[in-house]
Amino acid sequence: MAAPKITVTMPCYNCGDTVGGALESLLAQTCADFEVVAVDDGSTDDTAGVLAEYARRDSRIRTFSIEHGGVIAAANAGIEAARGRYVARMDADDEALPERLAAQSKLLDEHPETGLVGCRVRFGGCRETCAGYAHYVDWTNTLLTHEAVSLNRFVEFPVPNPSIMFRRECLDEHGPYRDGDFPEDYELLLRWLEAGVKMEKVDAELLVWNDPPTRLSRNHPRYDVSAFYRIKTEYLARWLAANNPHHPVVHILGSGRTTRKRADLLLDHGIEFAAYYDVDPRKIGHVVNGVRVRDRNDVPEPGAGFCIPYVASRGAREDIAEFLSDRGYVTGRDCIPAA
CATH class of the missing domain: 3.90.550.10 (Spore Coat Polysaccharide Biosynthesis Protein SpsA; Chain A)
Incomplete structure (x- = not known):
């Protein structure tokens, strides 16, 4: 046949x-x-x-x-x-x-x-x-x-x-x-x-x-959720090594507990955080694991640093994407979304 x-x-x-x-x-x-x-x-x-x-x-x-x-x-x-x-x-x-x-x-x-x-x-x-x-x-x-x-x-x-x-x-x-x-x-x-x-x-x-x-x-x-994040982080770390011109340093958008829990998995893969960025004035200025939380408007200019928006909630993810786009960021070149 x-x-x-x-x-x-x-x-x-x-x-x-x-x-x-x-x-x-x-x-x-x-x-x-x-x-x-x-x-x-x-x-x-x-x-x-x-x-x-x-x-x-x-x-x-x-x-x-x-x-x-x-x-x-x-x-x-x-x-x-x-x-x-x-x-x-x-x-x-x-x-x-x-x-x-x-x-x-x-x-x-x-x-x-x-x-x-x-x-x-x-x-x-x-x-x-x-x-x-x-x-x-x-x-x-x-x-x-x-x-x-x-x-x-x-x-x-x-x-x-x-x-x-x-x-x-x-x-x-x-x-x-x-x-x-x-x-x-x-x-x-x-x-x-x-x-x-x-x-x-x-x-x-x-x-x-x-x-x-x-x-x-x-x-x-x-x-389960933790299994997804483990495998996602492994591949994201390798993607960053190949595509981040500032490797191993990244800037993390978001500083809530969930964001930190997920983003911090990257630390085990040798990724370094320059700063966390947030819109909540109550968080700005805090230091988390030796890394300062800054105002979102202080993110580096395109080309001066690589950003990872670690936001999962609907609405907030679109808001951050629009914010970075308005600042001239190009996804894949200057940033990569994660959640």
Whole structure:
């Protein structure tokens, strides 16, 4: 049998209630030149039976079971079995909209310099009870170009993992998911960006990203806040070493407890702080770990120092970006946002 153009890899664990819907959404794609490699990660429910039934119905669905080893083992097993020129990822509780595979593969066809593509995604949870996650999805949907993805990589995870499609060569050159005490999807993205992989998004909603209570990012310690900041800081420190003309010295915008807790992780990587900057007059003049808190208006002129706005809250982040832009700062040259 000829190899398909696209392989969709789908790790599956105890998802008997949802995986049928995910597979139905793939079978309804306008692009027919694909296969699905669904890996049953030692499920204890009826996942294996559901997968077997779909494999009997359609030869494009290939499925096999492995001993339960977690999502990374299952994801990499699917990747290893993939035969497609392009490899897509999808979770067993999400829904691919009909044009997903056609639109993403078209972008890769037309832009050989691009290694990985995403898309805008539709939030599938409750916006009232899961407002933070919904706002995060909205934010990712504003990042469509490689420049936007690259320059915002240290704020949050800019390309939702279930939405990606990439060239097989990226795997050969930069490796699959790695196992460790960090979110494997974020680490892969940071590693590939660091290696120079160009990433773009299709400017269309092509995936419904559901947010069930069982989602791993809600329950597994690999995805807790501290794990995100550890891996983010490691890659940010290396980015600064390569791009900060004043390395290892930086200026930190923000001086609250959360900012200091996150920014101070850089100190373990040899980064030095010239000052903290804040808008709160009650903080200005204080000394934190030997570093003075200064008025925000005292930040150095562009070219005289490198700034990192360490602000996570919505509104404040946009305010600082506008402040630096008005002073002539260019993101990536004079500053890089983090959170």
